[in-house]
Amino acid sequence: MASDRSRGWNLRREVKLECPKCKQTLDVPRDATDPPRTAKVLILCPECVGGDFSEANYFDAQGRQIDLDGKPMKDPANVE
Numbered sequence: 001m002a003s004d005r006s007r008g009w010n011l012r013r014e015v016k017l018e019c020p021k022c023k024q025t026l027d028v029p030r031d032a033t034d035p036p037r038t039a040k041v042l043i044l045c046p047e048c049v050g051g052d053f054s055e056a057n058y059f060d061a062q063g064r065q066i067d068l069d070g071k072p073m074k075d076p077a078n079v080e
């Protein structure tokens, strides 16, 4: 729970990038192309991506996968 409002987390919008392979995480500023309410992006890091195309999966603060409009898609259990 975000109890510390003095940090102004809604002003300093950051998203967490997480590599699904090596679990490396990185906090980055929100990108204009991120869907609204993006809190976390699952994407392969440069070390893991190899030559594969890396598809980004977006998640909101509740851990639900969201589509490009910021709407929840399926249950997290359905995500793979």
Ligand SMILES: [Zn+2]
Pocket: 019, 020, 021, 022, 023, 024, 044, 045, 046, 047, 048, 049
């Ligand atoms: Zn990785």
